[in-house]
Amino acid sequence: MRRKRENKPILPAGAVAGNFYCLLLHKEEAKQNMRLTQNEKIYFSECVSDLMDSDQVRRMNRFIQHADVSCLDHCISVARTSLWLSRLLRISVDRRSMIRGALLHDFFLYDWHEKSDRKGLHGFTHPRTALENAQREFVLNDREKDIILRHMWPLTPVPPRYREGFIVSFSDKYCSVLETLRFYKSGRTLD
Numbered sequence: 001m002r003r004k005r006e007n008k009p010i011l012p013a014g015a016v017a018g019n020f021y022c023l024l025l026h027k028e029e030a031k032q033n034m035r036l037t038q039n040e041k042i043y044f045s046e047c048v049s050d051l052m053d054s055d056q057v058r059r060m061n062r063f064i065q066h067a068d069v070s071c072l073d074h075c076i077s078v079a080r081t082s083l084w085l086s087r088l089l090r091i092s093v094d095r096r097s098m099i100r101g102a103l104l105h106d107f108f109l110y111d112w113h114e115k116s117d118r119k120g121l122h123g124f125t126h127p128r129t130a131l132e133n134a135q136r137e138f139v140l141n142d143r144e145k146d147i148i149l150r151h152m153w154p155l156t157p158v159p160p161r162y163r164e165g166f167i168v169s170f171s172d173k174y175c176s177v178l179e180t181l182r183f184y185k186s187g188r189t190l191d
């Protein structure tokens, strides 16, 4: 018996690129499209509630990541964008691990703009620092660890092992560009 062809999503990459283009043009409808549903917002809050209760995680608010956006707001934006993107692309993921890994992906807890005696370049070393900090605070599963450690790919050569890691890595770049261009303002992303 011939297998029925599955309905594949139509041009997801085009949809993402189109949305990105609209965002650059400050199109309100594109921002509307990126909003999470009420159920997704509730699920998101449940997934991160213990992380957000941590004083160490909240310390990320003290450090600027891009433009006027703090590390904490950046991580929240990346986690929300990852959830939105996985829905848009209809990719089956472990949503909880993806959200939690994304929220901790830049948990390095220092101002990377300031000179210091840290060894190595921030871009290459901060994923491991973030992972070590996260493991001191929380018990992480393999997906969450991999998301944090590999999120700078392809700057760092080893790619993520799981699809959740690719989504977070892409969302990180997506949010970073928009924050640097000051399209995303602190604490406002995808609200």
Ligand SMILES: [Fe+2]
Binding pocket: 105, 106, 126, 127, 151, 152
């Ligand atoms: Fe990072």
Ligand SMILES: [Fe+2]
Binding pocket: 074, 078, 105, 106, 172
């Ligand atoms: Fe990041």
